[in-house]
Amino acid sequence: MLEKWFHLTERSSDAPTEVLAGVTTFLTMLYIVVVNPAILGAAGMNFDGVFMATVISSVLATLIMGIFANYPIVIAPGMGMNAYFAYSVVLGGGHSWQAALGAVFISGICFVLLSLTRFRYMLIDAIPASLKHAITAGIGLFISFIGLQNAKIIVASPATLVTLGRLSEPMPMIAVLGLAVSLILMIYRVKGFLFFGILATAILAYCQGLLVLPENWLVLPSGLASTAWQMDVSGVWNQGLYAVVFTFLLVTLFDTTGTMLGVAEQAGLLNEGKFPRVRGALMADALGTAAGAALGTSPTSAYIESAAGVAAGGRTGLSAVTTAVLLLSTLFFSPVAKMLAGVPAVTAPAIILVGFFMMDGLKNIEWKDTEEAFPAFLILVTMPLTYSIATGIGVGFIAYPLLKLVRGCGREVSPMLYFFALLFFIQIGFFSH
Structure with a gap:
């Protein structure tokens, strides 16, 4: 059955290798189930609701990618877009998070329609490569700045607008130490170093008395009603969020396309430089974005962390399906995620490092x-x-x-x-x- 559906032999792979690759990808991108609810929680959204929306939208989109497009690519709410949603549209722009979700939903529907036509290529080709690289890097600087602020490493100053915080205080000190640990794990190429960096930082926070252990570590999933179907589509028109819709659509479209091409090339799945079944792959992300908005989260995107699974031997959608199943199991660990996200210093190192990874394209300008x-x-x-x-x-x-x-x-x-x-x-x- 697996051979027939995923063409394992045709792609020189086997089931154990694909499962191992899926586990590798899961560990590499697991941080998002902690970081995404923490970021959107700053916009006033219920943590448990966003946590469930994050997991369910990721599982849905990744299953579509794995089963129907047969690619070892994972989809989840994108870093950068979640920060834009919370800090620019809601907190900075003064718009409701319900209207922001409406903008995400409309962009997702537009993405679905674009995925069915060749106009998606026209839109991507219209943007010069230098601007694409700069947008990705700019988003990286933006979310790193947010991570530094959340950890109080960078603080407000009436004289210079921003300045260095007091690093001797517990919050920034823990964030700096956690960042150092994460960097060491990254240098030694530890799989899932971002997630394990979060755990190491949490231990430091617990030793400083900043982290409170939950009463229950495992619970039944709950809270989705606080965010599901709360989007305000009419608010998009009433509040003039046209540029927001375009930004969500544009960044998601070319970021997803670029990531998919990169991962597919690494896996040797391109056919004479072309991406077979691109419509199904893009549709997976488009449906993930629309479904995520309906459930209560920011736009989804193909994850470059999928490359870790490819490096471990993943060549088919069975790898993505494995990751999706493991992600689904995290639904029962919301108290753990809430505990880790409750101290900004714990998630700050991961946010800062993700921003650092997004700088890579600057060398191509x-x-x-x-x-x-x-x-x-x-x-x-x-x-x-x-x-x-x-x-x-x-x-x-x-x-x-x-x-x-x-x-x-x-x-x-x-x-x-x-x-x-x-x-x-x-x-x-x-x-x-």
Whole structure:
């Protein structure tokens, strides 16, 4: 049965190898079931509800990916988009989390429709590679900044806006020590180093009296009613969250596509540079995003941590199915997740390191080419300093075609990018809060 469905022999694999690869991926990305509810909880959402939404949407999308697309790729709420949801749209923009979920749902439906057409390629191709790399790196800086703030390593200053916190205090001291432990585990290539780094930091927090052990370690899943079907779609129109919808859609689309191509290439599954069954793979993420919004979480995305499973031998969807089953089992451990997320210093090292990983694409930007480099630079600095991914994208999208026009290279820019630049100019210039 497994051979017939997943084509194990055809891909030079076997069931034990695929199961081991699935376990490896699970350990590598397990941190998200702790970190995602912690981040969205800052927006006023119920932790237990977001925890269940995170697990269920991840399991659903990953099962679709594994069973129907037959790829060893895991899907879960994306880091960066969750921070944008909580800190930019809700806390920074003053919008309700219900309206933010409505924006996620609409972007998910748009993603589903795009996955059925070739327009998805037009949208991806319209964005220059330098801007794509800068957006990913800018999101990395943004979430690292949030991690540093949550741990009080960086604090507010009336004179300089931000400054270094008192590292001798328990919260920042534990975060710094936890970051050091996580880095050591990463250097020695320990599988699941982010999750084990969280556990090590939690032990430090417990020794300092900051962490309170739960009364029950295992409980029946509950709390989903507080977030499920709470999305306010009409609020998207009433509150003018058009740029938010576009940002969710754009980042999820090219981030997912890039991750899938990278993992598939590593697994040797590309056919002459092309991605077979790409429609099913993208549909898995699109449905995950829409379902996640209905349940109560931010957009899902393909996880680069899937590469760890591929490195362990994963070549088929059986690896993804194994990860999904293990993720489902975490539903009974919500008190543990809540305990770990209850102290910001515990999750901060993982958030900071994920931001660091997102810097990799900067090496691909032609920094000596001003028309390519300066818009990328604007995206990098604007995202964390304005606390808005959408603003960072908008500034870059406006600057890029303008510089190309001044240089006399306007024809090199896609008409679609000019259209996006105009929309962002109107949004930032006249409707920005």
